[in-house]
Amino acid sequence: MWKGRFSENTAQAVQKFTQSLDLDWALASYDIDGSIAHARMLGSVGLIPADEARQIEDGLSRIREEIASGALVPAQELEDVHMNIESRLIELLGPTGARLHTGRSRNDQVAVTMRLFLRDRLHRIGSGMDALLAVLLERAARHRDIIVPGFTHLQQAQPISMGHYWMAHFSAFSRDCDRLLFALESLRECPLGAGALAGSTLPLDREMTARELGFARPTRNSLDTVAQRDYMADYHSFAVTFATHCSRLAEDFVIYSSREFGWLLLPDAFCTGSSMMPQKKNPDVLELLRGKTGQILGHFLDLLVTLKGLPMTYDRDLQEDKRGLQASLRTVEDMLAVLVPLLSAVEVDGEKAAEGMNDGFLLATDVAEYLVARGVPFRQAHGMVGGLVKECIARKKGLFDLTRDEWKALLPEAGEDLFPLLSLRSAVERRNTYGGTAFDQVAKQIEEGKTFLESF
Numbered sequence: 001m002w003k004g005r006f007s008e009n010t011a012q013a014v015q016k017f018t019q020s021l022d023l024d025w026a027l028a029s030y031d032i033d034g035s036i037a038h039a040r041m042l043g044s045v046g047l048i049p050a051d052e053a054r055q056i057e058d059g060l061s062r063i064r065e066e067i068a069s070g071a072l073v074p075a076q077e078l079e080d081v082h083m084n085i086e087s088r089l090i091e092l093l094g095p096t097g098a099r100l101h102t103g104r105s106r107n108d109q110v111a112v113t114m115r116l117f118l119r120d121r122l123h124r125i126g127s128g129m130d131a132l133l134a135v136l137l138e139r140a141a142r143h144r145d146i147i148v149p150g151f152t153h154l155q156q157a158q159p160i161s162m163g164h165y166w167m168a169h170f171s172a173f174s175r176d177c178d179r180l181l182f183a184l185e186s187l188r189e190c191p192l193g194a195g196a197l198a199g200s201t202l203p204l205d206r207e208m209t210a211r212e213l214g215f216a217r218p219t220r221n222s223l224d225t226v227a228q229r230d231y232m233a234d235y236h237s238f239a240v241t242f243a244t245h246c247s248r249l250a251e252d253f254v255i256y257s258s259r260e261f262g263w264l265l266l267p268d269a270f271c272t273g274s275s276m277m278p279q280k281k282n283p284d285v286l287e288l289l290r291g292k293t294g295q296i297l298g299h300f301l302d303l304l305v306t307l308k309g310l311p312m313t314y315d316r317d318l319q320e321d322k323r324g325l326q327a328s329l330r331t332v333e334d335m336l337a338v339l340v341p342l343l344s345a346v347e348v349d350g351e352k353a354a355e356g357m358n359d360g361f362l363l364a365t366d367v368a369e370y371l372v373a374r375g376v377p378f379r380q381a382h383g384m385v386g387g388l389v390k391e392c393i394a395r396k397k398g399l400f401d402l403t404r405d406e407w408k409a410l411l412p413e414a415g416e417d418l419f420p421l422l423s424l425r426s427a428v429e430r431r432n433t434y435g436g437t438a439f440d441q442v443a444k445q446i447e448e449g450k451t452f453l454e455s456f
């Protein structure tokens with residue numbers, strides 16, 4: 001394509017090293033969409049005759065089919081998807097095909113191709129996020145009345161509704177949806193017409209190509225357009241936050257489904273066995289959700305490390321941005337594809353969960369707050385109940401094992417009205433502050449969640 005200035009052919013090793021077909025041949029259809037919009041614009045402003053613009057469009061559609069059927073095989077010496085398609089067009093149309101690249105560089109061409117590609121994939125991920133939020137709402141409603149231990153530091157803290165637990169993940173994933181929408185917003189400007197870096201001497205209609213391709217407007221600065229990849233960084237930022245949320249969920253599930261906890265029941269179809277130990281049912285899917293999160297972070301770092309030292313223009317380093325982007329998209333899609341059906345089949349054993357809480361120490365805060373309601377300053381109440389717990393441990397008893405006489409001896413401030421409060425159910429019910437775990441509050445969260453999902 002550039003042989004005019006060169007007196008030697010490109011070395012074989014260089015062709016192999018600089019080609020990007022392994023990354024961009026799969027994006028051919030998006031490149032063709034961009035080229036068709038460009039050709040229509042060239043025809044419309046009279047830079048090429050209208051009938052030649054139409055021939056170019058037909059030629060490009062034919063090439064799209066040739067690529068889809070496998071009839072057109074790319075040549076490495078043509079470096080990338082863009083030059084392979086253009087070269088085939090020239091083969092088909094001669095001098096008419098040679099007019100397509102008028103007022104265009106591969107720098108704005110690759111930028112538009114990547115935006116079109118990413119826009120499609122983000123929509124696909126959006127459908128997955130939609131399904132994820134829906135399944136969490138469904139689980140929350142289904143398990144709202146089941147009480148499980150709430151932890152801090154992996155130590156039993158206070159009892160919570162399982163619905164509250166599901167809605168905690170819903171909250172995090174709904175913010176990921178906001179981040180996904182932001183990443184989509186970053187794709188709303190069209191690079192075509194930026195040229196190699198400085199725009200064009202030709203009267204291109206940038207508004208038209210932007211409109212044709214479904215962008216809100218053309219990009220505002222041609223140099224920024226070819227140099228920047230922050231629209232990719234916005235995707236990666238969504239991806240790594242989302243994956244981190246998946247990873248934390250997976251970590252919980254590994255713990256709660258273990259024999260020692262045992263109240264979260266994983267479906268057999270989403271677990272694997274051991275090649276040696278016949279009794280095993282392993283949460284490998286969850287471990288892989290956790291494990292793949294590192295790669296997604298790695299792809300983000302890869303992009304940022306590439307960008308941080310680059311001069312503010314197009315540099316060939318940018319060609320490598322596609323590798324991590326595509327790998328990350330694939331991994332995020334794979335994670336969603338397994339997480340949604342897994343969640344829809346996860347069950348909770350409320351009795352088993354209650355067994356683990358049968359010492360009643362999770363109600364210590366409730367007892368302290370009972371005293372607060374009777375005028376005892378909180379710090380003092382905290383000390384009194386701490387002493388009570390210490391005494392229970394010494395007597396090898398739980399709070400639920402104390403007789404009324406023992407209660408009165410150990411905590412003289414305890415009146416008869418304390419005893420109805422000493423149940424896990426009442427502890428959950430009474431945490432009725434907005435956003436708290438009370439069953440009614442969880443119902444409200446679910447309603448608000450439905451509203452969010454409808455508007456997403």
Ligand code: ARG
Binds near residue numbers: 080107110318319
């Ligand atoms: N394959 C290249 C890429 O993906 C296309 C742009 C090449 N531009 C250039 N000035 N060499 O970035």
